[in-house]
Amino acid sequence: MIIPTKSECLKILKDNKVPDNIVAHLKAVCDFSMEVVDFLEKKGINVNKDLVVAGALLHDIKKINSEDHVIEGYGLVKSLGYPEVANLIKKHGLYHLEEEEFTPKTWEEKIVFYADKRVKGSKIVNVDERFEYIKQRYKKDNVEKEVEFTKKIEYELLGDEKI
Numbered sequence: 001m002i003i004p005t006k007s008e009c010l011k012i013l014k015d016n017k018v019p020d021n022i023v024a025h026l027k028a029v030c031d032f033s034m035e036v037v038d039f040l041e042k043k044g045i046n047v048n049k050d051l052v053v054a055g056a057l058l059h060d061i062k063k064i065n066s067e068d069h070v071i072e073g074y075g076l077v078k079s080l081g082y083p084e085v086a087n088l089i090k091k092h093g094l095y096h097l098e099e100e101e102f103t104p105k106t107w108e109e110k111i112v113f114y115a116d117k118r119v120k121g122s123k124i125v126n127v128d129e130r131f132e133y134i135k136q137r138y139k140k141d142n143v144e145k146e147v148e149f150t151k152k153i154e155y156e157l158l159g160d161e162k163i
Contacts, residue, residue: 001084003050006030009057012080022063024122030056032124033115035163040107047107055088055112070096088112094134094146110153117150127151 004012013023033056037047062072070093078086091109096102104113118124120133131147134140 001051002081003048003054003085004058004080004082005050006053006057009054012058012077013061016061016076018061019064021121022060025119026057026060028119028122028124029059029112029115032118032163033111036111036115036157039158039161039163040111045107047111051084051088051108052111054082054085055092055108056115058082058085059089059092059112059116061089068095069093070102092116094143097146097149104153107157110157114150114153114157127154 010023013026018026030053033052034049037049037052040047058077059073060069062069062076066072070090074086074090077089088109091102091104092113093102104110117127117130120130125133127147127150131143131150134146135143
């Protein structure tokens with residue numbers, strides 16, 4: 001398994017002209033992901049930190065000017081030779097949750113999915129606040145299924161604890 005380092009991920013973002021505000025979001029998702037990883041490791045759960053870092057930093061690489069940033073980001077990162085990282089990107093979105101191949105299953109996939117749903121811009125917020133923003137930003141009225149799914153992942157990762 002080949003995983004790009006944090007600095008290699010930042011270079012990939014720069015090479016792909018990812019705007020500063022998206023990079024700030026990606027860095028915040030990465031930082032929050034590491035808090036979740038630390039929490040899980042204290043409970044004795046083994047997580048591939050390098051994979052989480054790369055997935056968190058690259059998950060929105062195709063966010064701008066993209067028909068489907070999940071599919072396009074997955075394709076780009078896979079083409080760069082990082083198929084495991086690409087899988088995390090493939091499983092971080094909300095639009096394909098009913099499709100099995102897009103549902104986060106591993107700890108790493110769940111962490112990146114969840115961390116993304118806790119970061120609004122570059123600020124950590126709770127799930128409800130993040131989805132309120134998603135509803136307004138993307139003109140999406142009915143997000144109850146997505147909120148429920150995200151809270152299920154939150155419980156799997158954290159139980160009753162709050163980070």
